[in-house]
Amino acid sequence: MSSGLPYDKITSAYAGTIVYPPKGTYGPRVQQDVQLVLLHTGELDLTIDDTRHHIKAGQVVLLKPQQHEYFAFAQSQESWHRWVTLSVSALTEAELHYLDSLPFSMPIPEALNSVTDMLLSLQNDYLKQDELMLSLGYSAFQLFTARIAQTKQRQEQHPSIVAALTYIQQHYAEELSLSDLAGAAGVSPEHLVRLFHVHQHLTPIRYLWQYRVLKATELLSQSGLSIGEIASRCGFKTAFHLSRLVKEQTGSNPSDIRKAAWGTTN
Numbered sequence: 001m002s003s004g005l006p007y008d009k010i011t012s013a014y015a016g017t018i019v020y021p022p023k024g025t026y027g028p029r030v031q032q033d034v035q036l037v038l039l040h041t042g043e044l045d046l047t048i049d050d051t052r053h054h055i056k057a058g059q060v061v062l063l064k065p066q067q068h069e070y071f072a073f074a075q076s077q078e079s080w081h082r083w084v085t086l087s088v089s090a091l092t093e094a095e096l097h098y099l100d101s102l103p104f105s106m107p108i109p110e111a112l113n114s115v116t117d118m119l120l121s122l123q124n125d126y127l128k129q130d131e132l133m134l135s136l137g138y139s140a141f142q143l144f145t146a147r148i149a150q151t152k153q154r155q156e157q158h159p160s161i162v163a164a165l166t167y168i169q170q171h172y173a174e175e176l177s178l179s180d181l182a183g184a185a186g187v188s189p190e191h192l193v194r195l196f197h198v199h200q201h202l203t204p205i206r207y208l209w210q211y212r213v214l215k216a217t218e219l220l221s222q223s224g225l226s227i228g229e230i231a232s233r234c235g236f237k238t239a240f241h242l243s244r245l246v247k248e249q250t251g252s253n254p255s256d257i258r259k260a261a262w263g264t265t266n
Contacts, residue, residue: 004098005034005088005141012087012128013137015119019080020073027070034086034099035063036140038108038116042079045072053104060112061105062144065091082116084140087128103148110218112143160185161199164192168208172215173235178205208235213249216242220254221261227254 020026020042037060044055047070048063055061063069065088073079091099119136126133167184168176181204182189196204216234219225225233231242247253252260 004145005086005091005095007134007138009088009091009095010086010134010138011089013085013119013133013140014123014128015082015084015116015137017080017082017120019078021078022074022076024073024079025071029069031063031065031067031069032087033063033065034088034141036084036112036144037061037063037081038083038112039079039081040108042074042077042081044074044079044081046070047072055105058107059105060108060144062099062102064096064099082120084116084119084137086137086141102145106144106147109143109147112140114222115140115143157199158195160187160192161195164196164204165207168204168211172208172212173233175235176208181205181208209245210249212236213245216246216254217250217257220246220257230254 039055039057039059039061041057043057046053046055046061048067050068053061115136119133119140122136123133164181164185167181178189178192182192185192185195187195192204196202196207200207202210212234216230216236219230219233220227223230226239227242228239231237231239234242236242236245243254246257250257
């Protein structure tokens, strides 16, 4: 029996975007598909099978087949949301149970935003049933479920590791030392190094620089900022320092990453 949503059950995939005016509503309707709704601005009161859910901006919600839904948007401001829809063939009881086991909502993962961007930009040139659209739609769903696994993994980690990782992700642009990270984690520097070796298989400072490279490559791919500005925003000393570590970690230099994303070296 299936314990997930099989790729071959997806018959079409597409995305959409709309801005509702204050007091806008939609429905009632019966949901026919598996759908991810990404709320970017405003608010949403979503009634599903007579149960009301309040959704704030920055959240993504999972909607499932045969739900009865009614959407009521913010009273005093516009509400912008996007969605990714997966049309599916008949699901087994095990597959429906799997969908029911997933959380209703979570903060929108950055990568899910990127996949939604791609679906919206490509769907004028591809049919909903094309392999590329199916793959991107399935990737969006997988990103939603992957975040669940990441959250569970983090809950199982040592609390000092969680505290240090959270601090790095919130302060990576600043000048950080091992003592800073240990203080945030509530342990000695030596103990933090031991914990990182056990749980992350690298040192805290090495993790910090890997995270800075990750954020820098995201900005290289998704923004038009100069390499010098990206270096400053991501905690690198100079543009040369950024270039060296990006090349060391990814095998590509910043201009190659930008060219691959935008088709330009500027």
